[in-house]
Amino acid sequence: MCGDIFAIFLCFVMSHCEFMVIEKQKDVIYTGHVAFEIFSIPMWSHCAQLCTRLQICKSINFISLNKTCQINVAEPNRSTSCLTKSVGDSFVAASALPKIDEYLYKVRLFLPLLIKELAGICKGHTCNITEICVPKSKSEGYQCHPLIGYRIVPPNVQIPQSSYDVIIGQSVTLVCLVTSHLPITDVTWKKNVNNSVSTIDSGGSAHLYSGGNVKSPSLIISNVTQHDIGTYICSATNMIETRSSNTITVVLHLPPNVHIPLTSYEITFGQSVTLVCVVTSNLPITGVTWKKNVSGSVSMIDPDDNSSLYSGGNVDSPSLIILNVTANDTGTYICSASNLVGTRSSDTISLVVNYPPNVHISQSSYDVINGQSVTLVCIVTSELPLTGVTWKKNDGGCVSTIDSDDSSSLYSGGNVGSPSLIIFNVTQNDTGTYICSASNKVDTRSSDTITLVIHTFPRDCSDLGLLSGSGVYRIYPATSVEFDVYCEKDIMCERWTVFQQRFDGTYGFYRNWNAYKIGFGDLNGEFWLGNDYLHYITSSGQYRLRVELEAYDGSTAYAEYSTFSIGDSQSDYILNVGGYSGNAGENFQYHDGMKFSTFDRDNDLKDENCANIYIGAWWYDSCYDSNLNGRYGVSNDTTGIVWIGFQGFSSLKATKMMIQRYY
Numbered sequence: 001m002c003g004d005i006f007a008i009f010l011c012f013v014m015s016h017c018e019f020m021v022i023e024k025q026k027d028v029i030y031t032g033h034v035a036f037e038i039f040s041i042p043m044w045s046h047c048a049q050l051c052t053r054l055q056i057c058k059s060i061n062f063i064s065l066n067k068t069c070q071i072n073v074a075e076p077n078r079s080t081s082c083l084t085k086s087v088g089d090s091f092v093a094a095s096a097l098p099k100i101d102e103y104l105y106k107v108r109l110f111l112p113l114l115i116k117e118l119a120g121i122c123k124g125h126t127c128n129i130t131e132i133c134v135p136k137s138k139s140e141g142y143q144c145h146p147l148i149g150y151r152i153v154p155p156n157v158q159i160p161q162s163s164y165d166v167i168i169g170q171s172v173t174l175v176c177l178v179t180s181h182l183p184i185t186d187v188t189w190k191k192n193v194n195n196s197v198s199t200i201d202s203g204g205s206a207h208l209y210s211g212g213n214v215k216s217p218s219l220i221i222s223n224v225t226q227h228d229i230g231t232y233i234c235s236a237t238n239m240i241e242t243r244s245s246n247t248i249t250v251v252l253h254l255p256p257n258v259h260i261p262l263t264s265y266e267i268t269f270g271q272s273v274t275l276v277c278v279v280t281s282n283l284p285i286t287g288v289t290w291k292k293n294v295s296g297s298v299s300m301i302d303p304d305d306n307s308s309l310y311s312g313g314n315v316d317s318p319s320l321i322i323l324n325v326t327a328n329d330t331g332t333y334i335c336s337a338s339n340l341v342g343t344r345s346s347d348t349i350s351l352v353v354n355y356p357p358n359v360h361i362s363q364s365s366y367d368v369i370n371g372q373s374v375t376l377v378c379i380v381t382s383e384l385p386l387t388g389v390t391w392k393k394n395d396g397g398c399v400s401t402i403d404s405d406d407s408s409s410l411y412s413g414g415n416v417g418s419p420s421l422i423i424f425n426v427t428q429n430d431t432g433t434y435i436c437s438a439s440n441k442v443d444t445r446s447s448d449t450i451t452l453v454i455h456t457f458p459r460d461c462s463d464l465g466l467l468s469g470s471g472v473y474r475i476y477p478a479t480s481v482e483f484d485v486y487c488e489k490d491i492m493c494e495r496w497t498v499f500q501q502r503f504d505g506t507y508g509f510y511r512n513w514n515a516y517k518i519g520f521g522d523l524n525g526e527f528w529l530g531n532d533y534l535h536y537i538t539s540s541g542q543y544r545l546r547v548e549l550e551a552y553d554g555s556t557a558y559a560e561y562s563t564f565s566i567g568d569s570q571s572d573y574i575l576n577v578g579g580y581s582g583n584a585g586e587n588f589q590y591h592d593g594m595k596f597s598t599f600d601r602d603n604d605l606k607d608e609n610c611a612n613i614y615i616g617a618w619w620y621d622s623c624y625d626s627n628l629n630g631r632y633g634v635s636n637d638t639t640g641i642v643w644i645g646f647q648g649f650s651s652l653k654a655t656k657m658m659i660q661r662y663y
Contacts, residue, residue, distance in 0.1 A: 154241035155180040157234055163249045165282060166224045167341050174248050176217040176234035186237040187217045192247075193230040200232075226252060255342035256281035258335055264350040267325050268442050275349050277318040277335035287338040288318045293348075294331040301333075325353050356443035357382040359436055363663055365451040367540065368426050369463040376450050378419040378436035386416045388439040394449075395432035428454050460537050461487035461495040462661045472523045477536040485533075486523040488658060496546065496658035497537060499529035502641065503550075503654040505632035510615050513601040517569065528629070531566065531573040531596060538565035542663040545577065547628075549584055549646050550654040557584035557646040564659060572596055572603050575619040585645015587625035594619040615639040628655045 158177045166172045178184060189200040189212045202209035202219065212219035217236060221228055229252045234245040259278040267273040279285060290301040290313045301320065303310035313320040318337060322329055330353045336345040360379040368374045380386065391402040391414045402421065404411035414421040419438060423430055431454045437446040457476040458464055464473060470489045475497070476482045486498045502509070507521045509528065519530025537543070545564035549557045562579030572595035580586040595603035598617040602609040610623030616630040616639070627642045630651070634640040640651025 153181070154243045155184060155236040155238050157236050157243045157245045159234065159245045159248055161248070162246060163251065165251045165253055166221075166228075167253045168224060168226070170224055171220060171222045172224055172250065173211070174219045174221070174232055174234070174250070176212075176219065176236075176245055178217045178234075178236040180236070180238045182238040182240060184214050184236055184238055186235075186242075187212060187214050188235045189219050190233050190235070191230050192233070221250075224250075224252060228252065251282065253282050253339075253341055255344045256285060256337040256339050258337050258344045258346045260335065260346045260349055262349070263347055264352070266352045266354055269326055269353050269355050270324055272321060272323050273325055273351070274312070275320045275322070275333055275335070275351070277320065277337075277346055279318045279335075279337040281337070281339045283339040283341060285315045285318075285337055285339055287343075288313060288315050289336045290320050291334045291336070292331050293334070322351075325351075327353055327355065329353055352383070354384055354440075354442050355382070356445045357386060357438040357440055359438050359445045359447045361436065361447045361450055363450070364448060365453065367453045367455055367459050368430075369455050369458050370427060371425055372463070373422060373424045374426055374452065375413075376421045376423070376434055376436070376452070378414075378421065378438075378447055380419045380436075380438040382438070382440050384440040384442065386438055386440055388444075389414060389416050389419045390437045391421050392435050392437070393432050394435070423452075426452075426454050430454055457482070459540055460659075460661055461485065461497040464495050475537075477540045481536050483533055483536075484523060485529060485537075486527070488656075494660065496660045498656060498658040499534050499537075500527070500628065500655065500657035502526050502628070502632060502656075508632075509617065509629040510631065511598065511617060513598045516596065516598055516617050532569065535566050535568050535573065538659065539568075541661040543659045543661050544579075545588075545657065545659055547582075547584065547588065547643075548654075548656040548658075549643055549652055551647050551650070552653045555647075557643075558582045559584040559586070559588065559643075559645075561588065566596075572601070573619075584643055587643050587645045590625040591619040591621055594621050613639075628652075628657065 156179045158179075160175055160177065164172050164174065174189075176187075176189075178187065189202070191198050191200055200209060200212060200219065202212040208222060210220040210222070211217070212234075217234060219232070219234070228250055230250060232248040232250065234248070235242055237243075257280045259280075261276055261278065265273055265275065275290075277288075277290075279288065290303075292299050292301055301310060301313060303313045303320070309323055311321045311323065312318070313335075318335060320333070320335070329351060331351060333349040333351060334345050334347075335349070336343055358381045360381075362377045362379060366374050366376065376391075378389075378391075380389065391404075393400050393402055402411060402414060404414040404421065410424055412422040412424070413419065414436075419436060421434070421436070430452055432452060434450040434452060435446050435448075436450075437444055439445075455463070455476060458473065459477050460475050461473065463475075464487060470487060472484050473487050474482055474484050486501070488496045488498055490496065501521075503526065505526075507526045511520060516528060517531050519528050519533060521527025543564050545561040547559045547561075549559075559580060559582040561577050562581075563577060565576045567574040567576075574595050575591055575593065577589055577592045580589055594605075596617070597603045597609070597611045597620045599609060599611045602611065604610045604620035605622045606613075606620070610620035611617055614620075614623060614627055614630055616627050618624060618627055618629055624642070625644050627638075627640075630641045631637070631639050632641060632651070634651045636650050638649050640649070641655060642649055642651065643655075646652075
């Protein structure tokens with residue numbers, strides 16, 4: 001019966017509305033209208049002017065083109081234009097036919113079974129038409145049939161994820177979900193970078209993109225680079241309309257950004273300093289390291305293993321704190337941070353540790369002859385410019401500051417340009433203790449005390465005046481100690497104190513302990529000064545030794561030692577010698593550390609007495625490399641005057657041993 005109903009209805013429509021008949025019944029709800037798709041276009045749009053009401057299946061609200069229509073049984077013959085749309089989840093459609101009484105005469109057709117009305121409920125895109133009401137007969141009322149229809153809408157474009165965090169070099173799929181009950185005719189992607197919008201042609205850039213089309217709406221970006229950062233929109237089109245997704249943001253993950261706000265620090269020693277390192281990263285930081293470079297030598301700093309020296313310098317606190325800085329902390333530093341992508345390092349940080357000056361004196365006491373000049377040496381080192389150098393003198397508790405600029409006839413130096421203080425023509429008034437002080441912008445530091453003793457008489461031959469020549473002079477090497485010595489003035493006008501001289505054999509040197517203790521011979525001829533006197537002299541300062549040798553054939557040689565002294569009688573005049581130079585050969589340092597021996601005092605290391613064996617007196621070991629107090633006048637005999645490096649065991653014609661003070 002339903003087939004007859006639709007056939008009659010189609011004939012009527014084709015006669016008066018000129019619609020094309022589609023011979024299949026597919027229930028579809030068009031956008032904005034509700035109808036059966038039994039025509040190529042919705043029938044209500046063309047037949048609205050004929051709309052009238054005969055009877056209804058039930059009361060329901062619906063929307064016409066411009067107004068809401070109320071269908072109810074109280075107004076069965078009310079004429080209205082009822083082009084319908086969905087209202088919430090409900091919809092209704094009216095049958096846009098003329099009144100049967102009037103139209104029967106005109107068309108001469110009996111149409112009691114034409115469709116009158118349909119109504120239903122929509123859930124999502126599926127519309128359940130719960131009733132389609134047609135008159136069964138003029139007397140029997142309506143027969144209602146359930147049907148299923150569809151709402152035809154634009155595409156639905158959804159993105160499940162609005163942001164993608166991508167690592168450089170990887171690929172990413174921007175997911176775009178498109179649903180539509182009409183065929184999709186186009187899919188496009190657009191990219192926005194700083195308000196500059198471009199359309200992505202995935203087909204024309206296969207090496208960069210794939211997808212992003214009707215078949216596969218999601219866009220795949222291959223080998224992501226910095227240029228892929230931006231926002232993306234996916235759009236899809238069907239025969240109704242084009243719809244777009246929300247924006248998708250692509251964020252590119254990079255290695256950490258490592259920034260240092262300061263590239264250099266100056267800090268005073270003993271303080272603490274924080275080397276600031278600012279690390280930013282979209283990914284979790286996996287490690288922070290610090291390296292230190294000192295003159296090309298690079299070392300890794302581990303604050304955990306050196307908690308007394310450092311803190312920080314880790315993932316939780318990238319900045320490095322150096323505690324109680326010292327000179328060892330001076331250098332350049334680099335902060336590095338890592339995440340899953342990679343590692344980046346900061347620029348170099350230079351750390352300079354500022355110290356007060358280092359003030360050092362090379363000598364703690366000076367013994368000066370009245371009328372001479374003396375330089376009180378003060379050595380100042382500072383990384384920073386010196387701001388001042390001062391000298392203070394303490395004379396029995398009376399402290400005074402020396403101003404070398406205001407007393408230029410008395411002093412020189414003692415300033416920033418020349419820290420050492422020169423005192424001219426010393427007098428007894430210069431006796432006292434002196435302190436050298438130096439300042440920089442950090443602090444002031446002072447030297448140890450320097451004691452200056454003014455002697456009225458010379459301590460040794462070095463203190464003689466410039467006009468004094470070679471000869472015998474009285475010296476005063478210690479308090480209440482004075483004796484005569486022979487002073488030799490060399491061609492350089494330097495003065496040496498002679499303690500042994502042999503040249504003609506006038507005096508025999510095979511003597512006992514006491515003779516060598518107090519000395520023997522003639523100071524103007526051959527002599528041994530005496531071990532007691534030699535000790536007095538060498539204990540008053542620092543001395544060098546010069547040994548001059550002459551062979552019977554007239555050849556000469558010399559040996560110099562930068563260090564020479566002997567102990568007192570209680571040590572048996574133990575020898576301290578070293579620092580050889582010269583052309584005679586090194587034959588004296590072999591005896592270093594040995595006690596003096598004579599035939600009546602055996603201090604050597606040999607079972608027998610070397611002084612007895614070799615007829616002399618010396619600092620024998622086991623027994624000698626030199627024997628300058630041996631027998632005079634023998635030719636090739638080991639008991640003679642021997643310096644093995646010069647003439648072997650042949651006895652020498654002349655020898656001279658002399659010392660000179662240099663501090």
